[in-house]
Amino acid sequence: MGMFIVLEGIDGAGKSTQAKMLANWFEERGYEVVLTKEPTDTAFGKLIRRLVLTGGKEGIIDGARISKEAEALLFAADRAEHVKKLIEPALNAGKVVISDRYFYSSLAYQWARGLDLNWLINLNGFAPRADLVILLDLPVKESIKRINGRSIRSEFDKIVELQKKVRENYLKLAEKFNEIRIINALAPVEDIHNDITALVEHELFENPKK
Numbered sequence: 452m453g454m455f456i457v458l459e460g461i462d463g464a465g466k467s468t469q470a471k472m473l474a475n476w477f478e479e480r481g482y483e484v485v486l487t488k489e490p491t492d493t494a495f496g497k498l499i500r501r502l503v504l505t506g507g508k509e510g511i512i513d514g515a516r517i518s519k520e521a522e523a524l525l526f527a528a529d530r531a532e533h534v535k536k537l538i539e540p541a542l543n544a545g546k547v548v549i550s551d552r553y554f555y556s557s558l559a560y561q562w563a564r565g566l567d568l569n570w571l572i573n574l575n576g577f578a579p580r581a582d583l584v585i586l587l588d589l590p591v592k593e594s595i596k597r598i599n600g601r602s603i604r605s606e607f608d609k610i611v612e613l614q615k616k617v618r619e620n621y622l623k624l625a626e627k628f629n630e631i632r633i634i635n636a637l638a639p640v641e642d643i644h645n646d647i648t649a650l651v652e653h654e655l656f657e658n659p660k661k
């Protein structure tokens with residue numbers, strides 16, 4: 452069995468930056484790494500970007516955005532494909548899988564959108580838990596500063612109040628799921644990388660669960 456590591460956090464927390472650096476770190480040590488993300492780049496991920504993230508109105512019954520239930524189901528469908536076709540085969544082949552977001556995102560975001568947490572946990576019950584979840588935590592104000600420079604950001608990402616709730620939700624989830632470790636994401640990129648690799652060495656190499 453390989454190692455399954457997930458990066459989580461609000462938009463602009465530094466997940467994709469740190470995921471790439473962590474993937475390089477493993478590769479330099481001779482591991483085969485699969486760097487991946489959710490929403491995926493498959494047809495399911497594209498559907499999510501079209502129907503959920505851009506606030507697009509196509510195919511929507513009453514002209515309003517799609518229901519939060521349908522949203523959660525789309526993210527779960529995308530994830531089911533991701534798990535069955537990519538994550539599980541890679542882990543079975545002994546690879547290191549690093550995912551930029553996973554079901555913990557659904558718990559934090561769809562819970563913030565008003566869905567019941569236990570309903571979301573059950574919906575995502577098919578998805579194996581990660582060996583380690585690195586939660587990049589920082590104040591919403593800082594994350595907004597970081598992503599303001601981005602050209603295409605969806606309406607969905609911009610709602611400050613939602614992001615605040617999502618941050619709180621992640622911190623609550625860290626108490627519920629013992630694979631979640633909180634990292635202060637306010638530090639410079641290199642410092643965060645060093646914190647993450649120290650955590651990986653401690654959690655997965657020195658004290659492995661299996």
Ligand SMILES: Nc1ncnc2c1ncn2[C@@H]1O[C@H](COP(=O)(O)OP(=O)(O)O)[C@@H](O)[C@H]1O
Nearest residue numbers: 461462463464465466467468469597638639640
């Ligand atoms: N530790 C950091 N300090 C300052 N800026 C950062 C840091 N980490 C990432 N950034 C910048 O912030 C923006 C968002 O980072 P990114 O890795 O894309 O976040 P996410 O994947 O969580 O949305 C990018 O422009 C990135 O270069």
Ligand SMILES: Cc1cn([C@H]2C[C@H](O)[C@@H](COP(=O)(O)OP(=O)(O)O)O2)c(=O)[nH]c1=O
Nearest residue numbers: 462489490526552553556557560561607608
């Ligand atoms: C995976 C996932 C993401 N999201 C949200 C978090 C982000 O605001 C948004 C898109 O994720 P993001 O990481 O920004 O992807 P990209 O930049 O490739 O579009 O989707 C959920 O609400 N639920 C989920 O299950």
